[in-house]
Amino acid sequence: MNNAVTARAHTNIALIKYWGKADPKLIIPQNSSLSLTLDPFYTDTTVQFDAALTQDQIKIDGQVLNQTAGQRVRDFLDLVRQRAGITAFAQVNSYNHVPTAAGLASSASGFAALAAAASKAAGLTLDQPALSRLARRGSGSATRSIYGGFVEWQKGHNDLDSQAVPFQETIDFDIQMIAILLDPRPKKVASRAGMAQVVATSPYYTAWPPSAEKDLIAMKAAILKKDLNLIGQLAEANAMKMHATTLSATPPFTYFEPETLAAIEIVQSLRNNGVSCYYTMDAGPNVKVICSAKETPAILTRLRQHFPADHLLVAKPGPGIAYL
Ligand code: ADP
Ligand code: DP6
Ligand code: CO
DSSP, X not given: OOOOEEEEEEEEEEEEOOOOEEETTTTEXXXXXXXXXXXXXXXXXXXXXXXXXXXXXXXXXXXXXXXXXXXXXXXXXXXXXXXHTOOOEEEEXXXXXXXXXSSSOHHHHHHHHHHHHHHHHTTOOOOHHHHHHHHHTTOGGGGXXXXXXXXXXXXXXXXXXXXXXXXXXXXXXXXXXXXXXXXXXXXXXXXXXXXXHHHHHOTXXXXXXHHHHHHHHHHHHHHHTXXXXXXXXXXXXXXXXXXXXXXXXXXXXXXXOHHHHHHHHHHHHHXXXXXXXXXXXXXXXXXXXXXXXXXXXXXXXXHTTTSOGGGEEEEOBOOOOEEO
16 A cells, blocks of 8 residues: 556647536536547656655645645545555655646546555555546546547536447547647636536536537537547637636636737638638637647647747657556
């Protein structure tokens, strides 16, 4: 039980977004969602339970976490301890190979890696569905980061059936994303707070869950047809419907920054010139361009006229959870 265990989980970006909780404690979502796991962005987390410790020691990128972020990890460790029937505190060392809290899903790779490392270090043997449900208790998007490729999070009804299911783990057509890092700073409104404010106050929110469920059905059909244009159109429209709920919240807020609009305009102008590319955005200002590897050189050439080359990160589909 005292063994240190290290796990690696990749982030994922949703093509059909999870936005709003039906049960905030268990993190049961209001709608099912579908994502693409990405190769270059991941978290490595090492966990060791140690009876000699007097409290949990948690570091991300070598830094001790602030109170809120630390509490979230401690609550998660409590859940693992309770399941494993142990009381020892843990040493957690995590490295994000992704900007933290910038809308590039550090909470997804972070809690998926923590779920895998902590459960194994505590002596539990969990299969992938059980790991997915455990990761969900840390962060909703982490539910999907257990698997590679296209992953569906089926919302379910309770702790035992709200879990991810691989939709297409090995992708046999040309699709990737370009993340435009236009602002790497932590976002002003965390995903958790943003969606809670929207569910509680936006009169438009009731339209979101049924609309997202419809989009999900269409997205699955588009993936099976390997229709990149349809995938892009659906993802773009779904993301903008999600962002419309923030403007209609009380108080209103937005994840858009001026440079977000500049990125969107470039994508639209490329498209008007016959280059097939689409955008999506999460709870943060950074834009992800959905495209094929074939068109990526042309897209990068255009984006580099506006954004520094090292802020443009090409992301191919990535794998599921692994122990190192
Ligand atoms: P993001 O867009 O990066 O997912 P969120 O607001 O959803 O932003 O989540 C950011 C929070 O996720 C951080 O404040 C922290 O609490 C948690 N987090 C990020 N990385 C890790 C990690 N490696 N291990 C544990 N928790 C993490
Ligand atoms: C817009 O999973 O970060 O990225 O469950 O509160 O931890 P918590 O939120 P989080 O929300 C992600 C929201 C999103 C859409 C998505 O990833 O599906
Ligand atoms: Co997140």
